[in-house]
Amino acid sequence: MADLLRVENLRKTFALGGPPWARRRVVALDGVSLSLGRGRTLGLVGESGSGKSTLGRCILGLTKPDEGSVVFDGTDVASLRGRRLQEFRRRVQPVFQDPWGSLDPRWTVGRSVREALDCFGIGTGADRDRRVLDLFHRVGLDPALAGRRPTRLSGGQRQRVAIAAALASGPELIVADEPVSALDMSVQAQILNLFLDLRQDLGVASVFVTHDLGVVKHVSDEVAVMFQGRLVETGEVDEVMDRPRHDYTRTLLAANPALHAIPDPRSP
Amino acid sequence: MSGLLSFSDVTVRFAGQERPAVDGVTLDLRAGEMFGLVGESGSGKSTLANAVLGLLPGSAQVTGSIRLNGREVLGLSEEELRQVRGDEAAMIFQDASASLDPTWPVGDQIAETIRAHRPVSRREAERRAVELMAEVGIPDAARRSREAPHRFSGGMRQRIVIAAALANDPRLLIADEPTTALDVTIQAQVLQLIDRLRRDHGTTVLLITHDLGVVAQVCDRVGVMRGGRLLEVAMGANLFARPTHPYTRALLAANPATAPRGSRLPVIPPEWSVESLGPGGADG
Amino acid sequence: MTSLGLPAPPARAPQRRPGRLILLGLLALLILGAAAAAAPWLAPWDPEEMDVMGVMGPPSAAHPFGSDVMGRDVLSRVLFALRASLLVSTSAVAASLLVAVPLGLLAGYFGTWVDSVVSRGLDMILVLPAMLLAITFIAILGPGSVVAALAIAVIYLPILARVMRTGALVVTRNDYVLGARARGASHLRVLLTHVLPNALGPVVVQASILAGFALQLEAGLSFLGLGVQPPTPSLGSMLAEGRDVLTIAPWVEVFPGLAIVLAVLAFTLLGEGLRQAFDPEGVAE
Numbered sequence: 001m002a003d004l005l006r007v008e009n010l011r012k013t014f015a016l017g018g019p020p021w022a023r024r025r026v027v028a029l030d031g032v033s034l035s036l037g038r039g040r041t042l043g044l045v046g047e048s049g050s051g052k053s054t055l056g057r058c059i060l061g062l063t064k065p066d067e068g069s070v071v072f073d074g075t076d077v078a079s080l081r082g083r084r085l086q087e088f089r090r091r092v093q094p095v096f097q098d099p100w101g102s103l104d105p106r107w108t109v110g111r112s113v114r115e116a117l118d119c120f121g122i123g124t125g126a127d128r129d130r131r132v133l134d135l136f137h138r139v140g141l142d143p144a145l146a147g148r149r150p151t152r153l154s155g156g157q158r159q160r161v162a163i164a165a166a167l168a169s170g171p172e173l174i175v176a177d178e179p180v181s182a183l184d185m186s187v188q189a190q191i192l193n194l195f196l197d198l199r200q201d202l203g204v205a206s207v208f209v210t211h212d213l214g215v216v217k218h219v220s221d222e223v224a225v226m227f228q229g230r231l232v233e234t235g236e237v238d239e240v241m242d243r244p245r246h247d248y249t250r251t252l253l254a255a256n257p258a259l260h261a262i263p264d265p266r267s268p
Numbered sequence: 269m270s271g272l273l274s275f276s277d278v279t280v281r282f283a284g285q286e287r288p289a290v291d292g293v294t295l296d297l298r299a300g301e302m303f304g305l306v307g308e309s310g311s312g313k314s315t316l317a318n319a320v321l322g323l324l325p326g327s328a329q330v331t332g333s334i335r336l337n338g339r340e341v342l343g344l345s346e347e348e349l350r351q352v353r354g355d356e357a358a359m360i361f362q363d364a365s366a367s368l369d370p371t372w373p374v375g376d377q378i379a380e381t382i383r384a385h386r387p388v389s390r391r392e393a394e395r396r397a398v399e400l401m402a403e404v405g406i407p408d409a410a411r412r413s414r415e416a417p418h419r420f421s422g423g424m425r426q427r428i429v430i431a432a433a434l435a436n437d438p439r440l441l442i443a444d445e446p447t448t449a450l451d452v453t454i455q456a457q458v459l460q461l462i463d464r465l466r467r468d469h470g471t472t473v474l475l476i477t478h479d480l481g482v483v484a485q486v487c488d489r490v491g492v493m494r495g496g497r498l499l500e501v502a503m504g505a506n507l508f509a510r511p512t513h514p515y516t517r518a519l520l521a522a523n524p525a526t527a528p529r530g531s532r533l534p535v536i537p538p539e540w541s542v543e544s545l546g547p548g549g550a551d552g
Numbered sequence: 553m554t555s556l557g558l559p560a561p562p563a564r565a566p567q568r569r570p571g572r573l574i575l576l577g578l579l580a581l582l583i584l585g586a587a588a589a590a591a592p593w594l595a596p597w598d599p600e601e602m603d604v605m606g607v608m609g610p611p612s613a614a615h616p617f618g619s620d621v622m623g624r625d626v627l628s629r630v631l632f633a634l635r636a637s638l639l640v641s642t643s644a645v646a647a648s649l650l651v652a653v654p655l656g657l658l659a660g661y662f663g664t665w666v667d668s669v670v671s672r673g674l675d676m677i678l679v680l681p682a683m684l685l686a687i688t689f690i691a692i693l694g695p696g697s698v699v700a701a702l703a704i705a706v707i708y709l710p711i712l713a714r715v716m717r718t719g720a721l722v723v724t725r726n727d728y729v730l731g732a733r734a735r736g737a738s739h740l741r742v743l744l745t746h747v748l749p750n751a752l753g754p755v756v757v758q759a760s761i762l763a764g765f766a767l768q769l770e771a772g773l774s775f776l777g778l779g780v781q782p783p784t785p786s787l788g789s790m791l792a793e794g795r796d797v798l799t800i801a802p803w804v805e806v807f808p809g810l811a812i813v814l815a816v817l818a819f820t821l822l823g824e825g826l827r828q829a830f831d832p833e834g835v836a837e
Contacts, residue, residue: 047451051373060734086736094734096727104728112728119736155309162731169735174768184308184478189522189533196530211452214525237529254451256481256525 002074003035004173004205010068011055028054029065030229036222038172039203041195043220043237045252050226056175056209060094061085072173090120093166095159095180102162103150109161110146116168135164139194156187163194165218167202174206180215195219213256217241217244225230225249271296271335272472273320273440278332280315280324280496289315291496292332299439302466302473304487304504306480312496313476317442320474321359322349337439340474355385358433362445364425368417375401375413378432385436402433404461423454427461434465444476459486480523484508492516573825577760580818584811588635594772595628599785608801618803621793626804630811633785638815640780641699643764644704645712645759652709653755656716657743660751661724669718674710682707682769690778700779715758719751757826764819771812787812 011030016024028051033079036042048051057063058070061077070077072088080088093116096102103112110132117128136143139160150158159179165173178196180188196219198204210216217222217237225248233246244250271273274297280290290312307313318324318340320334334342336357344352355361361367369377378400379393388396394413401409404427406420417425426446433441443462447455463486466473477483483490484504491501492513500513511517521527521534587594596616597603603615603623611618617626621642659670677685689703723729724747773779774788782789787808794805 005580047453057730062730062734071731089734089736092734101726102728102731104732104750115732115737116735119732119738119741140713163730165735175520185480185519186308186522186536189524190535192524193532196532212524213452214523218524218527218529251453255456 004038004040004073005036005207006071007034007059008034008069008071010055010058010065010070012058012063012065027229029058029068031068032226032229032231034224034231034234035067036173036205036207039199039205040221041199041206041208041219043216043223044207044209045211045213045223046224046226047252048130049228051209051229052209052226053177055108055226056094056177056207057250059173059207060092060175061088062094090116091171092167092173092175093171095162095166095176095179097181100150100158103158103165105134105150107149108147109150109153109158112150113146113161113165113168114136115165123171124160132164138139138167138198139164140190154187155183156190159183159187159191160194162199163191167198167204172205174204175209176206177209178211179208181210181212185206192219208249213241213252225252271431272299272337273297274333274335275316276333276335278316278319278330278334280312280319281329282325283327285331288496289328290319293493293496293498295491295498295501296413297440297472297474299472300466300470301488302463302475302486304475304477304483305493306477306483306490307493308478309494310491311493313493314444315496316493317359317444317476320440320442321353321357322346324455333536337396349380351385353379354433355436355439356438357442358424358438359442359444360429360433360439362448364422364429364449365417367429368425370417372416373414374417374420374428378413378428378435381432381435397431400435401428404428404431404465405457406431421454422548423450423458425449428459430462430465434469434471437469438471440472440474442474442476443480446475447482448477448479456485462486477522480508480520481525492519560698573821574829575825576827577820577822580814581822584815584818585638586635587631588638591628591631591635595625597625597628599624599629599632600783601625605718608797608804610801611803617807618801620790620801620804621797626694626790626807629785629790630787631805633780633787633790633808634811634815636697636780636784637767637770637774637787637812640701640770641704641763642767643814644701644770645708645763647701647705648708648712649755649759651705652712653716653748653752655709656713656718656755657720657747657751659713660717660720660722661739661743661747663721663724670713671717674713677706678710683772686769687776687778690773695778695781697780697784700770700773703719703773704769707767707769708762711762712755712758716751716755719754720747723747723750754827757823759823760819760826763822764816764823767812767815 010029012029013025013027016026018137032051032055044052044055054063056066059144061070062077066260072092077088103109113132113135114128117123117131122128123131132144132146136146141157141160141164145153145157150161153161180191183191192215195206199206220237222235223237225232225240225246227248233240233244233249240249241253244253275293278290278293279288281288305313305316313548315324319330320336322341322344324330330342333340336352341352347405368374375392375394375397378397381392382388382393382396398409398413401413404425406412406427417428420428446462447458450458459482462473465471475483475487487504489501490504492499492506494513494515499515507516508520511520515536518534518536522536523535527533558700572762601624603619603625606615606619608621609615609619615625615627617630620626620629655670685707686700686703689706693699694825718755729742729746732746770779771788771791774791775787777789777792780786790808791805794808798805
């Protein structure tokens, strides 16, 4: 079966300021290629400056790469315009990290979840309201919360709203940028469970961008390790975590205390 | 009662909140140990730490007793607290940038801390500042002490803040989430640095964090807080191997790094959810 | 004190005053505005009618604010003048907003060359001193209230646009703006439903404060004879006329002056109250 997503040789630099004749540039992506099959979860791991967030944005079509291409279901994203671009947007949706900044503070959360439906013109008004209720149930939120503003919800609840909003248009691929990093451990656990459920029930593919190897290990099928704009290692999760090939991967594993320092309380 | 820092039934209440942020905490820190205080947001851990150096807002009501080196610190005047801060006890925070003046050279800032508590000349303080920067592992310290904070990476800035905190050889160092904002690879380095300095200087360290992994790396003893209460205290290894409190057990089990791949992570039992405890309590 | 490492204690809870300030300002404005609007009915005398018998008469039953050098009723003139001044200053700010808001939104949201072009354009206006710009306008287009309003609108355009731009810039950085785009929203939709509502606060605050300044500016212009033209009385021209007789008949100068002060105070109170009410929400990072 053809890959759902293929990224080929992506390059992206950003201008950092300075006079026009000596503008400083930072290389965010330096020739990145990877692929993802339908229904699979890819954990994109890296520290700050690795380019993982930029890659996520390129996949979403929100940032245009300088070189290379993002191919979704056989079509180059850069070539999409108008209705076909909207169609692409329907099928690929984001979940962001910051539970504060990812929802409009003036909108009720119900309206935020409905936004995709409104913009894409899916269904009638009544259809949309029904769908919002469905989504609330699916992400484990009390529908009565739909009329509230984000400030009146907890971090975990806001993140569920963000996930519901991403699911609204029925996407085939979700790009989640550090979706649990800002959450407490206990809340994080609940959201990770939700991601696992969604994968199982909906068969949606995801790109999970994170710096936390523990999270990656738990929810991903495949892992891609990034360092300073380059992809240094990819592979099945078990393979990469147990038998890392690249030095940086090894450094990451070693530095992540959770993976070895804490003895499993269940082991004898 | 020989502890360097002891809390006796400390309760902190903020105006207008029904639940206390810190609820009857009793705890003794032994001299020279690294104590990890773990809790999620709202657990009261930061509030407890802030209480030691009188950094709580005026509207906070604190009862109980906090003794530092045998001396009661609750109720000290602002002037007396000023003398304690940076000298007998020092504190570092999550965001190093917020602790550093962006316009001053870092060497001067460290020197200022020294001169605030010791009668030394400016030259002597600056020399000592460079020494400290070298001790915390900043290469080319003499030259770099003239630079402003933004010229340093996040990890380096945190090292500078640590250098300033240890400038006057305090007996107690309180570190509130010192590595949370740093990359994982840098986190390990900074923790190792704090541990090394502790052993070299014999400082007692109270390390506050939400990250069990951090605590597992360097702490001798660990305390778990939830909803303002101290639920359990144990030796590091014991806490992880044989946690007694159900909340601690649930927290450990909820760690995706150690749970079996793809399994459903256990959820904290509802009777312990923050929601069920109601609103209130400062950010832990 | 050792500055290193110790953050200031958390700020005390915001005081309840913003509501009161806003209320006070609004009330004052309402009273002034109503009085000004009702001038034709409220004024006891025709503002141009000269009572030859009572030239420069002190405040009395017939003339509550006294009468001026030509025997005209000061109260009636103040009411009509207030009307003219309020009209000019509020319409100037409104007109300015009409252009400033879209410009600021576009500059802050798109950034890059759009921002450069808009900002440099606005800078050119900012460079010129307000009074000079206004006088130049009037020199070219002739005196009058419409021209005065236009000049004032242009003068305050960069200020309002800049506040809008900053707000738009800050709001656009949030993930929900990116999210909206990903969820199919067009730029226009994002601007109108997300950016504008969240960034408008400080602009409204600035606009009310500027309305007060606009009033002073208009008074200054009409003091020089360049603003509202006779026969319509204006607060500024009344100040000019009253200057000569200040020692003999102070009421001729004092009451229009008082009107200006009250109006500006009202606008400022409103603006200040709005600012205190909006700040806690922290759009202005």
